[in-house]
Amino acid sequence: MDKELQVSAIKDGTVIDHIPSNRLFDVINILQLFKGDEMITFGTNLDSKRMGKKAIIKVENRFFQGEEIDKIALIAPHAKLNTIKNYQVVEKRVVEIPEQIISIVKCFNPKCITNHESITTHFDVISENPIELKCRFCEKITTEKEVRIR
Amino acid sequence: MMHKKSLISITDYSKDDYLRIMDLAADFEANPNQDLLKGTVIASLFFEPSTRTRLSFESAINRLGGRIVGFTDSSSSSVTKGETLHDTIRMAANYTDLIVMRHPLEGSARYASQIAGVPVINAGDGANQHPTQTLLDLYSIKKTQGKLDDINIFLVGDLKYGRTVHSLLQALSVFKNPIFNFVSPPELSMPIEYKRYLDSKGIKYFEHREFTDIISAADIIYMTRVQKERFTDPMEYEKVKNIYILRNKMLQNTKETMRILHPLPRVNEIHPDVDSNPKAYYFEQARNGIYTRQAIISLILGLIK
Numbered sequence: 001m002d003k004e005l006q007v008s009a010i011k012d013g014t015v016i017d018h019i020p021s022n023r024l025f026d027v028i029n030i031l032q033l034f035k036g037d038e039m040i041t042f043g044t045n046l047d048s049k050r051m052g053k054k055a056i057i058k059v060e061n062r063f064f065q066g067e068e069i070d071k072i073a074l075i076a077p078h079a080k081l082n083t084i085k086n087y088q089v090v091e092k093r094v095v096e097i098p099e100q101i102i103s104i105v106k107c108f109n110p111k112c113i114t115n116h117e118s119i120t121t122h123f124d125v126i127s128e129n130p131i132e133l134k135c136r137f138c139e140k141i142t143t144e145k146e147v148r149i150r
Numbered sequence: 151m152m153h154k155k156s157l158i159s160i161t162d163y164s165k166d167d168y169l170r171i172m173d174l175a176a177d178f179e180a181n182p183n184q185d186l187l188k189g190t191v192i193a194s195l196f197f198e199p200s201t202r203t204r205l206s207f208e209s210a211i212n213r214l215g216g217r218i219v220g221f222t223d224s225s226s227s228s229v230t231k232g233e234t235l236h237d238t239i240r241m242a243a244n245y246t247d248l249i250v251m252r253h254p255l256e257g258s259a260r261y262a263s264q265i266a267g268v269p270v271i272n273a274g275d276g277a278n279q280h281p282t283q284t285l286l287d288l289y290s291i292k293k294t295q296g297k298l299d300d301i302n303i304f305l306v307g308d309l310k311y312g313r314t315v316h317s318l319l320q321a322l323s324v325f326k327n328p329i330f331n332f333v334s335p336p337e338l339s340m341p342i343e344y345k346r347y348l349d350s351k352g353i354k355y356f357e358h359r360e361f362t363d364i365i366s367a368a369d370i371i372y373m374t375r376v377q378k379e380r381f382t383d384p385m386e387y388e389k390v391k392n393i394y395i396l397r398n399k400m401l402q403n404t405k406e407t408m409r410i411l412h413p414l415p416r417v418n419e420i421h422p423d424v425d426s427n428p429k430a431y432y433f434e435q436a437r438n439g440i441y442t443r444q445a446i447i448s449l450i451l452g453l454i455k
């Protein structure tokens with residue numbers, strides 16, 4: 001057990017916990033964790049009392065905020081972010097879905113004007129669980145399984 | 151209330167706005183030719199062809215002495231040179247006091263209203279909204295029934311994709327005690343979000359798969375086209391295509407005051423033998439569009455308080 005902690009513990013950075021196993025690589029992609037040279041460790045299909053199986057990501061020297069957290073919330077609505085400073089957890093945050101989603105998500109409707117011109121997308125969150133986003137332009141509803149990050 | 155406010159979606163306006171438009175439309179019907187729009191230039195931007203709506207808007211504007219600039223389909227505009235909607239709208243807004251637009255893409259009118267700097271009236275954005283049609287439908291209901299409360303309406307045909315029935319459902323829902331009857335094949339049923347919307351407001355609705363004697367209770371029968379291209383299985387279309395045709399003999403037991411509406415164009419869903427029945431109202435309904443649009447334009451431009 002001690003050995004495992006040695007490998008995965010980080011000095012400063014963020015631990016993103018309670019990611020659904022099947023969305024692990026989506027979270028890596030939207031946060032563009034494959035870029036840069038910070039140390040990143042991740043595990044998936046870990047046992048979780050609440051979720052059955054979960055994934056976890058540990059990123060050294062990265063502290064997420066604002067739009068980045070909104071993106072995580074859309075893909076992993078129950079994720080928790082632990083901020084680590086000098087090997088200690090100094091802050092625990094549960095991601096929250098904002099009332100409006102601006103610019104992050106692509107409208108699922110192929111006939112929506114936002115998919116044809118250079119326009120900042122804008123959605124109202126009409127349901128959090130499951131996620132339902134109403135496009136302010138075409139008025140169509142993008143459901144959780146249709147959410148694509150721009 | 152409506153001064154300088156774009157009309158993109160029927161829900162942009164309140165019940166008071168609807169009633170103001172209805173009252174004013176009645177005034178214009180009594181006196182449709184005025185000089186109210188003298189000195190006003192209005193852009194009529196039809197990015198896809200439309201006969202009825204465009205002629206109705208242009209007639210409404212001409213009868214009030216306004217000038218129109220624009221195009222009747224995008225092949226005669228800079229869109230063919232690759233100009234974006236953004237640039238076309240910014241340009242048209244420089245030249246005019248108001249933009250009336252139809253565009254095949256959904257959300258295009260909302261976007262235009264955000265960048266234009268002058269009010270925009272949505273004359274149809276793809277399958278999304280067509281609010282002036284809804285307001286002329288409301289005017290037609292008020293004119294024929296003398297009220298907008300306690301209306302028992304049958305919506306018939308394509309209730310899944312038909313934008314007019316969705317907007318009309320939302321608009322009638324702000325009045326007292328509407329009763330909605332949906333008559334459609336299962337493939338073209340009223341979408342769940344609209345049924346949820348009615349549930350949330352405690353409004354009654356009933357679903358039917360075919361016409362029966364139930365139409366004797368109707369105040370309004372609102373017919374729409376069942377389009378072949380909406381069906382994934384052509385056999386399914388063949389099975390249902392004759393079920394949703396309204397024929398004169400079916401109207402025997404309906405109320406004397408009942409009226410039949412249709413946003414037009416019709417194909418075969420209303421048999422021509424209905425046309426001579428006094429309950430057929432669809433051509434008068436189209437004429438009501440002129441007065442309703444005169445009212446909307448005058449209010450948006452602040453020419454009438």
